[in-house]
Amino acid sequence: MSDPSSPQNSGRNPSKGREGKSSLLRIAVLLAAPCLVAAMFSMREGTAPPLTLSIDRPALVFETYMRHEGLDPIPLQPLLTPYFTFVNKGAATVVIEEVKAGCSCISPEITGKEIAPGQQGRVMLPIKTRNEPAGLREYIATVKYLDPKPREVTLTYKVVLPEKQVEIEPRVVMLMGKISSSDHSIITINDHRTERYADPMKIQSVVSSSPLFKAELLGQTSNDGVGRTTIDVRFVDGIPMGQHRGLVTITTGDEAYPVIQVPVILGDRRRPEDEAVSLSPDAGRVIVQSEDASKSVGTSITFTIPSKWKVSHIDTFPPQLVGKIEKTEPLGTDKTQLVVKLTISELPTKGIEQGNLTLFAKDGEDSEMVTVPITLTWR
Known part of the structure; x- marks a missing residue:
């Protein structure tokens, strides 16, 4: 007769008991794993260096880096004067080393060589168009500066130049400071129209609108396919204080250009x-x-x-x-x-x-x- 307390007679399966304990252990490990991982990261948090993101930005920020006058030809003029404004958004003074023109027709100018933080400035690109061909033109200038790192930025000006016809130079006669009767200015009208070379523009009158100056025709010549009219403007002594304006008005026998007017500005507003x-x-x-x-x-x-x-x-x-x-x-x-x-x-x-x-x-x-x-x- 067997012993009722023996394993054979207990009614339990030993292998099933072990499997149950193993399952309970796995569940406990799974439940504890997130806490252990969090604890490990919590322990490292105090010793790990903070993550920092460094962006190396140029100090000079321009209002625009390209100016485009559109697809229509601009009026004929001997000098274009596009400009680009900027501001120093850095923490240190910017030193302009060079403004390099892309062609000899550009004579770059800048308002200052040292730009303090927060200060604004302007890059001007006077462009002489006398020898420039008609059509779409692209003019480039490169600004090199230190902030204090060496930087450079490219400025672009796009314009459609017209076919050369009648060119007036200067477009405005301007004299500042003390003016006397020994001062004078020359106005030149260049007629590039090939169809008018054999029949040049005829000047009918030259009229001065102000008693402060007198304009008169010096002469007309033709050379290299260009008809040239020259007008001399002479000024008087004792010009009153302030800024004064006048006009040189030229009437012609040319149907396309019956009247040519050139403004005259004298003195200043002080x-x-x-x-x-x-x-x-x-x-x-x-x-x-x-x-x-x-x-x-x-x-x-x-x-x-x-x-x-x-x-x-x-x-x-x-x-x-x-x-x-x-x-x-x-x-x-x-x-x-x-x-x-x-x-x-x-x-x-x-x-x-x-x-x-x-x-x-x-x-x-x-x-x-x-x-x-x-x-x-x-x-």
Whole structure:
């Protein structure tokens, strides 16, 4: 008879018991594994170096790196003056080492060689177009600088140059500082049209719009397929304080270019505080109705001048332009305001698109002038 307490008689399977314990152990390990992994990373967290991301950015940031004037030809002009503005966004002063032009027709200029943090600047690319072919052109300049690392950036200017026809140089006559009767400027009109070489442009008149200068025709020549007209502009002594504007107006027998106008700017805006002058707006405009001059409409201009000035008269160019004082009133104790209304008495010569209005006054024995540029828009 067998013993009831023996394994054979216990009713249990030993192998099944071991399998149950093994399963429980595996479950416990699986449950504990995430905690062990987290603990290991927690132990390393205090000793591991932090992850840092370093980006090496250039200090100079340009507003744009390419300028494109579009696909239409620009008006003919001897000098293009594109520019690119920038700011130093770095923490150190930037030193400009060089602005290298892509061709000899570019004469790069820059506002300064050292650019402080936060400071703005400008790269200018004057381009002489005299010997440049017509069509789409691409001009490049490379700016090399230290921030303090050596850097370089490429600036691109794209433009469609027109076929050369009539070129006026300079487009604006400008003289600053002290001006005397020994000063003079030359205006050159170059006619590149091959069909007009045998029949050059005929100059009918040369008119000066201001008593501060006189323009006259020096002569006309033809050379290398180009007809050249030369005009001399001479100035007077004793030009009044302030900045003054005028026009050299050339009328021709050429149907395509019946009128050529060249603005003249003399002096600067600096005046003593008690002689300060202001304009609002700083330029006038007349809408010229070509079918009925009486329906033309002009703007009003407000002059603020020293009250000690005694206004004598107003002069205009073209002479058909009329400036009428509508209102005069004191402004405080030392200023006077005048409101001048622009109109026209009759139609000016067709093709005149610029004019001037000049207010003349006396400050004791001294002559004073204030000039305003006027645009004539034909309708």
